[in-house]
Amino acid sequence: DSGVTQTPKHLITATGQRVTLRCSPRSGDLSVYxxxxxxxxxxxxxxxxxxxEERAKGNILERFSAQQFxxxxxxxxLSSLExxxxxxxxxxxxxxxxRFSGANVLTFGAxxxxxxx
Amino acid sequence: xxxxxxxxxxxxxxxxxxxxxxxxxxxxxxTYYLFWYKQPPSGELVFLIRRNSFDEQNEISGRYSxxxxxxxxxxxxxxxxxxxxxxxxxFCALSDRVAKAAGNKLTFGGGTxxxxxx
Numbered sequence: 001d002s003g004v005t006q007t008p009k010h011l012i013t014a015t016g017q018r019v020t021l022r023c024s025p026r027s028g029d030l031s032v033y034x035x036x037x038x039x040x041x042x043x044x045x046x047x048x049x050x051x052x053e054e055r056a057k058g059n060i061l062e063r064f065s066a067q068q069f070x071x072x073x074x075x076x077x078l079s080s081l082e083x084x085x086x087x088x089x090x091x092x093x094x095x096x097x098x099r100f101s102g103a104n105v106l107t108f109g110a111x112x113x114x115x116x117x
Numbered sequence: 118x119x120x121x122x123x124x125x126x127x128x129x130x131x132x133x134x135x136x137x138x139x140x141x142x143x144x145x146x147x148t149y150y151l152f153w154y155k156q157p158p159s160g161e162l163v164f165l166i167r168r169n170s171f172d173e174q175n176e177i178s179g180r181y182s183x184x185x186x187x188x189x190x191x192x193x194x195x196x197x198x199x200x201x202x203x204x205x206x207x208f209c210a211l212s213d214r215v216a217k218a219a220g221n222k223l224t225f226g227g228g229t230x231x232x233x234x235x
Contacts, residue, residue, distance in 0.1 A: 002161065033223075043208065043225035056222050090162060102150045102212040103169065106223060108162035 003027065004109035006091050012115045018079040021112045025072055025093030031055070032074040033094070033106060034066055038087040049074055081116045088113050119144050121211050123226035131234050136196045138229050140209030143190065146170075149213040151185065151192040152223065157205040165207075168192065199233045206230045 003026035013019055025032050034046040036059075045058035049068035060066075063081075068074040078085060092106040120143040130136050142151065153165040166178065168185050175184050180200075184193045196203050209226040 002163075035223075042227050045222050045224070048222070058222060088160065092162075102148070103167070104212075105152070105164050105167060107164065108154075110159075110161045113160075 002107050002109060004091060004093050004107055006109035006112050008112055009110065010113050012117065013081060014117055015081055015083060017081050019114065021076040021089050023074045023091030023109060026107055029093035029095055030072065031094045032068050033092040034076050035090040035092065036087045037090060083116050086114055086116045119211050119213065119224040121209050121224050121226035123209055123229050125229045127230040129232045129234065130199055132201060133198050136199050136231055138194045138207050140192045140226060141190055142192060142211045144211060144213055146213035149211060152210040153194045154208045154210060155205045156208065201233050201235055204231060204233045
């Protein structure tokens with residue numbers, strides 16, 4: 001158990017629908033990251049939050065949004081779903097205490113597998 | 118832009134053989150960090166090792182060792198005396214220091230699937 005909790009583990013939905021993925025970071029970690037893993041795109045960085053604020057943005061579609069709440073848990077909202085959104089969505093967390101933040105080790109959750117039919 | 122290339126898509130070995138995974142990276146930063154992560158069949162991503170750009174000393178940790186060569190932008194990873202439990206997809210990743218923000222974007226390679234047969 002990595003300490004990063006993601007729910008749900010599996011989700012099947014239809015095109016056009018909206019889903020919310022939830023992540024609880026490891027105790028004490030202030031940063032939360034979202035990654036998408038698909039067969040054609042590999043592991044892609046979506047977005048990072050640090051203590052409630054957005055800190056870095058990657059290849060996140062406009063149909064996707066995320067937020068980090070005061071208790072540090074995070075939610076990734078995916079709307080107007082398309083077949084191509086089917087993927088494994090990972091959440092990760094890190095302490096972000098190191099001044100050279102690139103050194104921080106990300107601890108990943110088990111992922112949420114989304115299937116869009 | 119950052120880029121990580123893992124040219125080997127799949128490697129198959131027999132138990133107890135050594136396995137070396139290649140990783141080549143591109144970055145314009147002078148300070149950066151390199152990682153290896155493992156994704157077993159269960160699906161989670163597990164951190165293995167981290168190396169910074171200003172320390173080229175190669176190390177060994179148990180059955181894992183790595184060879185970092187800045188001159189060729191390579192960060193290769195070796196599993197010595199492989200075991201069936203080493204069967205997984207291995208990802209090389211790159212992170213640089215993002216100016217003016219505590220961002221920590223990891224750029225992953227495409228992964229190398231390692232199959233260790235008994």
